[in-house]
Amino acid sequence: DAGVIQSPRHEVTEMGQEVTLRCKPISGHNSLFWYRQTMMRGLELLIYFNNNVPIDDSGMPEDRFSAKMPNASFSTLKIQPSEPRDSAVYFCASSSGSGANVLTFGAGSRLTVL
């Protein structure tokens, strides 16, 4: 298995632009998570899905952020409009959702908003 695949790996954009981050989870995993990592705040859970259904989006900072999971093999995190304070590394992770819920993370998407 190729693991969790994220794209793009790097994104540089200007304030006000729309940003879309993409994730392909591991086949057979039924839980998908979006995290944001910054030096100041560490690793923060934004939202997670079970069986393609959003379960907890309490970590989504504001209405500018939205996430979708149209099927079991694809998810997007969209920021519109983007702001400089959104600059961070965004990780997608997937798991089987049972027991310890061991997460497998992707390599991350590094976002810089100028």
Added chain:
Amino acid sequence: QKEVEQDPGPLSVPEGAIVSLNCTYSNSAFQYFMWYRQYSRKGPELLMYTYSSGNKEDGRFTAQVDKSSKYISLFIRDSQPSDSATYLCAMKTSHGGNKLVFGAGTILRVKS
């Protein structure tokens, strides 16, 4: 106060040293305790996990959980430069969904 507290370091040790990394937590409902390792510009990867209290050993790594003190530790014996990374503790309850709560991560540098 955060649910999980972890000293961000950095912690710098000579090669061969024994390393002790720690986290404290406030939620007594946590039952699963994990350690993830994150190399620079990579995603975190699971190192070890334990359920409830006790110790678990895997090669040079030992994880300890003390639920009475709400304190977990990761020990690394004979540390190597390749152990240089950020170590994140993570915790989960046995109910209430699949949400993991992460510590801030401790940066470890092992000098050769």
